[in-house]
Amino acid sequence: ACWAAYGVRAPNKGARHMLTHEARVGEIKKWMEADRFKRTYRNYTAEDVARLRGSVEWPRPPSSLTASKLFELVRNLREQGRCTTTFGCLDVAQLTQMSRFAETIYVSGWQASSHHSSIMEPGPDLADYPLDTVPKHVERLFRAQQFHDRKQFEEQWTKKDFENNVDYLRPIVADGDTGHGGMTAVMRLTKSMIDAGAAGIHFEDQRHGAKKCGHMGGKVLVSTREHIDRLMAARLQADICGAETVIVARTD
Numbered sequence: 001a002c003w004a005a006y007g008v009r010a011p012n013k014g015a016r017h018m019l020t021h022e023a024r025v026g027e028i029k030k031w032m033e034a035d036r037f038k039r040t041y042r043n044y045t046a047e048d049v050a051r052l053r054g055s056v057e058w059p060r061p062p063s064s065l066t067a068s069k070l071f072e073l074v075r076n077l078r079e080q081g082r083c084t085t086t087f088g089c090l091d092v093a094q095l096t097q098m099s100r101f102a103e104t105i106y107v108s109g110w111q112a113s114s115h116h117s118s119i120m121e122p123g124p125d126l127a128d129y130p131l132d133t134v135p136k137h138v139e140r141l142f143r144a145q146q147f148h149d150r151k152q153f154e155e156q157w158t159k160k161d162f163e164n165n166v167d168y169l170r171p172i173v174a175d176g177d178t179g180h181g182g183m184t185a186v187m188r189l190t191k192s193m194i195d196a197g198a199a200g201i202h203f204e205d206q207r208h209g210a211k212k213c214g215h216m217g218g219k220v221l222v223s224t225r226e227h228i229d230r231l232m233a234a235r236l237q238a239d240i241c242g243a244e245t246v247i248v249a250r251t252d
Contacts, residue, residue: 024057025050028239036071036244043232049239060242063142063172066199067244070171073103074246086173090115092144099148099168107138107198109175110213125213127177127206131185135192138174142197145169171199173248176234178208183233190237194245202248203230219252227251 029046077084088108089095098105110125116137117129148168156162174193179186186203193201205227206212210220222230231249238245 021050024053031242032239036068040235042235042239044236049236052236052240053242058242061194062146063194063197063199063245064243066169066171066197067246069169070104070173070199070246071244073171089141092141095141095144096148096168099145099170100166102170104199105141105145105170105172107134107141107172107174109134109177112137112175125211127180127208127211131180131189132192134174134176135189135196135198138172138193138198139196141172145172145197171246172197173200173202173246174198176201176203178206178211179203179230179234181208183229186230186233187237190234190245191241194238194241194243198245200246200248201234202250203227203234204250204252205230206252214252221252 084103086104086106088111089105112133113125118133145168205221207220234247
């Protein structure tokens with residue numbers, strides 16, 4: 001009853017637990033082979049994901065809603081042969097204005113370095129700010145999106161007028177820089193981004209600790225293999241969370 005109160009399944013024991021585990025593997029496999037991941041390659045199995053999820057089936061993170069929206073947007077853009085323009089969002093007031101005109105909300109690593117470092121120390125775009133800096137800013141924006149959506153819905157419901165609608169739940173695309181370390185750091189950052197509300201995360205192939213801003217020369221890159229490992233680690237973490245997060249591969 002305690003587990004049910006939180007809307008999750010209680011862990012099972014013995015043979016019943018094994019049957020449940022097999023069912024979970026089947027569900028995950030079906031999800032991984034869905035049309036959403038038609039072109040996604042993984043170097044791990046549904047069994048691996050099920051084993052790493054833990055004994056409790058937690059609800060999917062809210063960011064999966066906007067991640068699905070982002071994927072459909074990108075797919076439509078590809079079919080139409082066009083791109084979309086976005087801008088780095090500094091605060092929630094800017095968010096409300098961007099939601100009226102932009103298709104996505106961007107959270108920039110450069111802006112995080114300059115304005116939102118969680119140690120309150122501004123600096124250049126070297127990705128030397130703490131790992132939780134961008135996720136915290138994403139969460140601030142995502143909570144504001146939910147607030148304005150609730151506020152708009154309540155007003156529309158009161159007036160029985162649903163015509164004039166602003167999509168405040170625009171997908172947030174966040175800058176993951178180099179992943180802030182090795183594979184475990186990439187996974188930790190990805191989970192933080194998903195929990196915070198990011199629909200998409202981009203990772204670049206610069207070497208952690210030698211990161212330079214996009215317009216600067218003399219960059220130090222990791223091998224293609226290491227960058228693929230970063231992307232695989234991020235995808236694995238998203239699968240563990242049950243999130244449809246869009247992982248963007250970037251090269252410098």
